[in-house]
Amino acid sequence: MxxxxxxxxxxxxxxxxxxxxxxxxxxxxxxxxxxxxxxxxxxxxxxxxxxxxxxxxxxxxxxxxxxxxxxxxxxxxxxxxxxxxPNAAAMLDCRFKIPCLVKALSLSRFSAPRGFISAGASINVTEDTVAKWGNWHCGENKHRFTGEWESEFTATTEPYYEGEAVRIMMIGDRYWQIKLEGDTWLKSIHPDSAGFMAVNPDLLADTLHIKNTLQMDMIGNDYIVAKDGSKYLLEVNHIPNITRFEEVRQVYLETIMEWIK
Missing domain, CATH: 3.40.50.20 (Rossmann fold)
Known part of the structure; x- marks a missing residue:
């Protein structure tokens, strides 16, 4: 027993x-x-x-x-x-980026069609496109291209969306919206210019729905908000960074201590 x-x-x-x-x-x-x-x-x-x-x-x-x-x-x-x-079964469902994306896109209001390419295959596109592979985040394993491209790895493809990159981050019932930054088209939470911004209620509701459905304790959803107001879910972070901002770190530690006790 x-x-x-x-x-x-x-x-x-x-x-x-x-x-x-x-x-x-x-x-x-x-x-x-x-x-x-x-x-x-x-x-x-x-x-x-x-x-x-x-x-x-x-x-x-x-x-x-x-x-x-x-x-x-x-x-x-x-x-x-x-x-x-966090909940181990939920982490298991979200550990691999492509299967997690498939689940999230089926739940999100802001999903858009994705493409797929096997390792070693070539694809030819006429529009600005981004390929993503692997199971790491932070702007790694991404390639932007137009025309013909051969992928070394199994990858998803998506249109390149011009707009503002943001993250809705949740720990328990606490949440933030973070403006992602970077010197190139690759944006992340790490540059010094990244910081908190007003929370978009639609993106928050979308993230909360995905978090609750997948039974996640914490989540970081990355979105693009286009100039015309259109919104697109890019990816789900099952272990979002909690050390970049002290406020987030403190909430994480408070949540952990309450959960332990």
């Missing part, structure tokens, strides 16, 4: 956030900045110690980060069905 343990695991949490959580939590913490080995046995999750040999049972897991090899780890958490933040 599953038992309760006064032990939490923090996986992927950075030092500063770990120190804050540790200062507010009197129980035992296992802290890993990379993906640990785990075992699920008789509905109990066992995780390797941060130091030393062996595994210990864990009551709750807080996971933050994106790693090359994290899909199997998240799968194990989902099989466990224990207390995990």
């Amino acid at each position: 599953k038992q309760d343990y006064n032990r939490i695991a923090l996986v992927g949490i950075e030092q500063e956030e770990y120190d804050t959580i540790k200062a507010s939590y009197s129980g035992h913490i296992i802290w890993h900045q990379s993906i640990p080995k785990i075992i699920v046995k008789e509905e109990v999750l066992y995780m390797e110690k941060a130091n030393g040999i062996g595994m210990l049972p864990v009551d709750k897991v807080v996971y933050y980060g994106i790693y090359d090899n994290d899909f199997d780890f998240i799968s194990g958490l989902a099989i466990w069905k224990g207390a995990c933040y």
Whole structure:
């Protein structure tokens, strides 16, 4: 039978956030900045110690980060069905970018048709087009082209939308709209000029619908708002950046501590 343990695991949490959580939590913490080995046995999750040999049972897991090899780890958490933040099954559904996009586009008011190209295939287009591949964000693995292009990877394609790039970010029931910036057509949350802006109620409602339907605890949806007011969902971030803005970071830590306790 599953038992309760006064032990939490923090996986992927950075030092500063770990120190804050540790200062507010009197129980035992296992802290890993990379993906640990785990075992699920008789509905109990066992995780390797941060130091030393062996595994210990864990009551709750807080996971933050994106790693090359994290899909199997998240799968194990989902099989466990224990207390995990964010929801492990939702993370599993959204970890791979293309399947997550398919789900999100079926839910969004602001979906637009996408194209698809297999690795090694060539495509010829007459309009300004963007190809996206892989499972990373932050402006990586994107290529803008017109004419013929051969893709080295399996990719989606979409029209290039001229307009303002924004992110609706939610942690629990707290939310922000962030104007994405960058020196080129690639926009992200990281440039110094990126910052908060007034929240568009339509984009907020769209993000909330996707978040609730996919049962996500946190989400970052990227949209383009065109000059004519048209809106387009670009992608879903299942682990949005929480350290770029101090206000967001504080809300994240408050949410985590309330959830742990």
